[in-house]
Amino acid sequence: MTPRITFAVAARVLTQIRRDHRTLAMLLVLPCLLISLLWWMFDGPAAGPSPMFDRFGPGLLAIFPFMVMFLVTSVTTLRERSSGTLERLLAMPMGKVDFLLGYAIAFGVLAAVQSLLAVVLSVYVLDLEVDGPVWLLGVVAVVDAVLGTALGLFVSAFANTEFQAVQFMPLAVVPQILLCGLFVPRPALPDVLQVISDLLPLSYATDAMTDLKHGEETAQIFGLLGIVAGFAVGVLILGAATLRRRTA
């Protein structure tokens, strides 16, 4: 690994995103709009007080960075594979780890900005009650985003077209959203689904957000965060295995 190259990749990815105003706007504004929509549905002026926004809010803060970064990364890396730039980079003195970490850093930075906006909106404007430290919501969101990036890098190896890459979302992301405890608390799931839920990283991210809201011990939250980070590293290593220098 060469830091010079890793940061060159990260800076380049960020420049590309900055160029693309529409994508940038969607990345930053869309999560805020959806959270506002949720608040309006449950807690809006006409609805009267309800505990629903408090229940779903933290989960959404975990899901958005994961989902959005998964999508953006799988399409960008696929483009890199099909345009020949990946082949060119691998013929240069670039380590696979430089490539993967570069992407992870770039999207981690974007996720930090994205979650800053979403957290500030949820907590200070829409009155989401959080008993734990608010800054930790942002940390969980960034780790989540890196997880999404890692998974996106990995699945892009199995897609030949951008159409296929987008179709991986229902496969790799939606089951995680259904089983992460947002809709049915994880302990209330049928046994088999509970086991599956235990194997999926987003469950731990959602747990971390929910625990934060309820003001659980910070140590416990860092433990959950460690599990999510472990998954992210594992998937990044799998992703490295799909980056072949020599291809047919």
Added chain:
Amino acid sequence: MMKNAVEVHDLVVVRGDNEVLHGLDFTIPVGQVTGLLGPSGCGKSTLMRTLVGVQAGVTGTATVFDQPAGARQLRDRVGYVTQAASVYDDLSVTENLAFFAKVLGVDRDEVAKAIDKVDLASHQDQVVSKLSGGQRSRVSLAVALLGTPDLLVLDEPTVGLDPVLRQDLWGLFHRIADGGAAVLVSSHVMDEAERCDRLLLMRDGVFIADGSPAEIKQKTGADDIEQAFLTIVREAA
């Protein structure tokens, strides 16, 4: 004796169930522009990919500057241009070059020099997606020129370019070779043959001729390389 940049012995490449290259033996000397000519689909790109170390399914030996092709030590000594312009469409010309320069560990002032060499200084701040096809392939070529590589592997770099520009680029290739590098250029257009110091004519994964343009024409009694190519194929049939 001239030093060889590339030495290849009994090279076979298999892609899927097909054998694409059937036991090639050749060398590429430094100080010359070597042309790899043949119809599209004959294996030119596969051979070039093998030399830069991104081709799978390779048997036989391929060494570049006495190292196995694709070795880590070679990655900043070999410039490679793929057939499609492999640059980032959403970055400007300068941003593309600056990125690749950082990856290669090359000085920032090399960027402007490389852009000048391919005559794109007037477009340096334009985003690549706004450029014409020929301009894009020149950006791709400029990337390969960064850091003055000792071996340049160029897959059809002059396709679709204006004749004046094409002539300039061939002049550039010769200047690079005169500077002591080895240059390998592929083309499916036979009229580019005359611009090379030496030719490897390829068909269906084998070489059917190897020599200077004059030698090949003399041996076959043909007036140009296209005729020579046809004569060789006809005699073999």
